[in-house]
Amino acid sequence: MNDKDNKKQIPLRLSAKLYAEIASWEEDDFRSVNGQIEYLLTECVRRRKKGGKPVGGDGDAPQGE
Numbered sequence: 029m030n031d032k033d034n035k036k037q038i039p040l041r042l043s044a045k046l047y048a049e050i051a052s053w054e055e056d057d058f059r060s061v062n063g064q065i066e067y068l069l070t071e072c073v074r075r076r077k078k079g080g081k082p083v084g085g086d087g088d089a090p091q092g093e
Contacts, residue, residue, distance in 0.1 A: 040065070047061070050064050050065060050068075
């Protein structure tokens, strides 16, 4: 069984501003928006497992959306 068979689908709500940021970023990296979100989450988890500080502690993350 490969990774594609094991992927879970989840509903995700993003602000229009955040979506636009990710959409412009994914074009630079030649990924889909979904692929870019998955890449970012994978990187965040990888860094956290390495004992690094959680990414995003600068207050830019939307609260309560």
